[in-house]
Amino acid sequence: MKLATKALNGNRYALARIISLVEDDGANARSALANLYPHTGQAHIVGVTGAPGTGKSTLVNQLAKFLRTQDITVGVVAVDPSSPFTGGALLGDRVRMRDLAGDPGVFIRSMASRGSLGGLARATSDVVKVLDAVGFAVVLIETVGAGQAEVEIARTAHTTIVIEAPGMGDEVQALKAGLMEIADVLVVNKADRPGAANTARALEMVIDRNSTRGEESEDAWIPSILQTIALDGAGVPAMWEMVAAHREYLRSTGLWTEKERARIETEMLNILQNELLDQLLARVGEEQMETWIGRIAARDVDVYTAVRAILEGEK
Amino acid sequence: MKLATKALNGNRYALARIISLVEDDGANARSALANLYPHTGQAHIVGVTGAPGTGKSTLVNQLAKFLRTQDITVGVVAVDPSSPFTGGALLGDRVRMRDLAGDPGVFIRSMASRGSLGGLARATSDVVKVLDAVGFAVVLIETVGAGQAEVEIARTAHTTIVIEAPGMGDEVQALKAGLMEIADVLVVNKADRPGAANTARALEMVIDRNSTRGEESEDAWIPSILQTIALDGAGVPAMWEMVAAHREYLRSTGLWTEKERARIETEMLNILQNELLDQLLARVGEEQMETWIGRIAARDVDVYTAVRAILEGEK
Numbered sequence: 001m002k003l004a005t006k007a008l009n010g011n012r013y014a015l016a017r018i019i020s021l022v023e024d025d026g027a028n029a030r031s032a033l034a035n036l037y038p039h040t041g042q043a044h045i046v047g048v049t050g051a052p053g054t055g056k057s058t059l060v061n062q063l064a065k066f067l068r069t070q071d072i073t074v075g076v077v078a079v080d081p082s083s084p085f086t087g088g089a090l091l092g093d094r095v096r097m098r099d100l101a102g103d104p105g106v107f108i109r110s111m112a113s114r115g116s117l118g119g120l121a122r123a124t125s126d127v128v129k130v131l132d133a134v135g136f137a138v139v140l141i142e143t144v145g146a147g148q149a150e151v152e153i154a155r156t157a158h159t160t161i162v163i164e165a166p167g168m169g170d171e172v173q174a175l176k177a178g179l180m181e182i183a184d185v186l187v188v189n190k191a192d193r194p195g196a197a198n199t200a201r202a203l204e205m206v207i208d209r210n211s212t213r214g215e216e217s218e219d220a221w222i223p224s225i226l227q228t229i230a231l232d233g234a235g236v237p238a239m240w241e242m243v244a245a246h247r248e249y250l251r252s253t254g255l256w257t258e259k260e261r262a263r264i265e266t267e268m269l270n271i272l273q274n275e276l277l278d279q280l281l282a283r284v285g286e287e288q289m290e291t292w293i294g295r296i297a298a299r300d301v302d303v304y305t306a307v308r309a310i311l312e313g314e315k
Numbered sequence: 316m317k318l319a320t321k322a323l324n325g326n327r328y329a330l331a332r333i334i335s336l337v338e339d340d341g342a343n344a345r346s347a348l349a350n351l352y353p354h355t356g357q358a359h360i361v362g363v364t365g366a367p368g369t370g371k372s373t374l375v376n377q378l379a380k381f382l383r384t385q386d387i388t389v390g391v392v393a394v395d396p397s398s399p400f401t402g403g404a405l406l407g408d409r410v411r412m413r414d415l416a417g418d419p420g421v422f423i424r425s426m427a428s429r430g431s432l433g434g435l436a437r438a439t440s441d442v443v444k445v446l447d448a449v450g451f452a453v454v455l456i457e458t459v460g461a462g463q464a465e466v467e468i469a470r471t472a473h474t475t476i477v478i479e480a481p482g483m484g485d486e487v488q489a490l491k492a493g494l495m496e497i498a499d500v501l502v503v504n505k506a507d508r509p510g511a512a513n514t515a516r517a518l519e520m521v522i523d524r525n526s527t528r529g530e531e532s533e534d535a536w537i538p539s540i541l542q543t544i545a546l547d548g549a550g551v552p553a554m555w556e557m558v559a560a561h562r563e564y565l566r567s568t569g570l571w572t573e574k575e576r577a578r579i580e581t582e583m584l585n586i587l588q589n590e591l592l593d594q595l596l597a598r599v600g601e602e603q604m605e606t607w608i609g610r611i612a613a614r615d616v617d618v619y620t621a622v623r624a625i626l627e628g629e630k
Contacts, residue, residue: 030619037617051367257612264611264618265604269592271622276591277584279626289580296579297572302352303579304345307586311594 004035007134015134022126036133043132044247049143050163055189058230060142066236067138073105075131075139079124079153080112121153156263159246161185166195180206183223185242191227200225221249319350322449330449337441351448358447359562364458365478370504373545375457381551388420390446390454394439394468395427436468440582471578474561476500481510495521498538500557506542515540536564
């Protein structure tokens with residue numbers, strides 16, 4: 001039996017194997033993905049992002065636990081663009097889900113960067129598709145950092161939760177990281193710490209400013225601000241309620257489909273771009289590329305002129 | 316007279332104009348860049364990065380001021396991948412350099428994201444080239460976030476300063492963000508705050524672990540940990556001394572050239588990739604692309620199969 005069929009039938013080993021193939025980006029993953037793809041489109045994909053130190057991992061853990069009490073199946077993809085060495089393993093992230101182990105209604109995978117950022121985004125998207133296809137009702141994508149790359153990965157979700165925490169510096173961190181505008185649900189975690197109310201107020205002000213600039217239509221979604229304490233799970237059910245409400249909003253307005261088309265377009269262009277470059281490099285050859293790099297390094301030619309020459313030479 | 320010639324002759328208006336052209340990514344910038352490029356290669360390019368709230372902007376400001384007291388000219392490129400709305404302007408970053416205004420030995424430019432991340436990285440690299448060509452001895456690239464994208468932008472520098480601050484959460488932030496391995500100089504800013512010594516010790520431990528894994532050659536550069544107080548400039552001269560020492564290290568080991576070739580290669584591949592995609596889209600046409608997106612959205616075909624078909628159709 002094919003790996004994909006096994007995974008669709010609930011075989012846990014086959015699922016893990018396909019995900020490993022996807023991570024290795026092998027051609028073997030392609031046929032499994034093609035077989036699984038018709039089964040996708042059901043999962044609610046939820047991105048969770050925020051600056052380091054806001055308690056994202058713990059909150060994701062609590063949300064997964066809460067979903068299980070509701071009998072909702074959940075996949076978690078923790079995306080960590082840092083290296084194996086500096087990655088979550090060092091900080092104990094990898095063991096944080098211990099209390100969910102053994103539950104077949106949960107699947108957790110940490111994704112670390114292997115080379116390019118684009119590769120990580122692609123692999124993440126494919127792993128989400130696999131989890132969607134085999135029937136996880138909710139897929140959480142947790143991004144460890146708070147940079148643009150993480151924003152772009154979170155953006156592939158239907159709903160994005162942005163997490164903030166009080167007392168992490170002088171300003172609202174999410175603002176600096178440009179996370180505000182992708183937030184569908186805003187959470188001030190560590191709400192038992194001093195300054196939580198101030199942080200919530202600061203976020204409120206930004207949302208108000210955003211929504212009074214006249215750019216929003218009447219039925220626009222305005223993110224609510226919720227407070228949570230991830231350590232004991234306080235506020236997590238209310239947070240989920242808001243996430244579920246956002247799903248309904250997307251469904252009823254047709255934005256669900258619109259978002260999906262945008263995601264597909266981005267993904268298709270990224271894959272096309274990589275394939276085109278690979279094909280070109282195979283034709284031009286390493287030696288000639290090295291020659292061009294040498295000429296640019298010698299200031300004999302600038303990079304744009306070199307690129308034009310390479311592409312002209314192709315014709 | 317050509318804009319590039321004017322800029323090379325010290326015309327400030329021409330310089331600002333070229334940088335605007337580069338930011339707009341117009342074809343007009345290409346000829347100016349080609350004319351300027353032979354004059355590049357002299358500047359010491361220094362990346363400054365770290366999590367939000369560490370005081371990067373203030374430290375960059377102090378470093379620029381210190382360099383001016385040493386009669387060293389300095390260009391500053393502040394890269395902010397967040398939107399205009401959530402960007403530095405709101406937080407007062409844009410005015411922070413006020414006390415350097417009017418000094419022709421300083422040039423400061425904030426770069427905000429306009430669309431893609433790749434576009435920002437490319438524009439940043441080109442602005443650095445322009446500043447290098449017209450003779451700024453040091454070019455500081457400050458990245459506002461701490462994600463992988465910022466890391467990649469900082470990586471284009473000869474020397475990377477990673478900034479940490481005490482009391483920003485439970486762990487060393489730079490660790491989580493994967494910044495440690497790109498650090499040539501590690502700075503604990505806000506050294507007058509409680510916990511600074513702890514933060515420095517934590518960093519020290521990581522460096523020790525790194526350098527005793529046997530992967531380092533005998534003459535490897537091991538980053539030192541420095542403490543600064545950006546608000547009053549304490550520690551800034553020592554920080555600069557370390558940055559200058561790193562430059563000497565790169566020069567004497569030949570790594571300067573090696574780094575440059577790696578940077579050129581990455582840049583050339585990125586530009587090639589974009590050009591190839593643009594050419595393909597021009598040939599395939601929007602209508603056909605929309606059809607493919609529709610088929611993928613309908614789960615009629617998966618994205619990899621679609622990409623293969625598009626590329627086959629080209630032959």
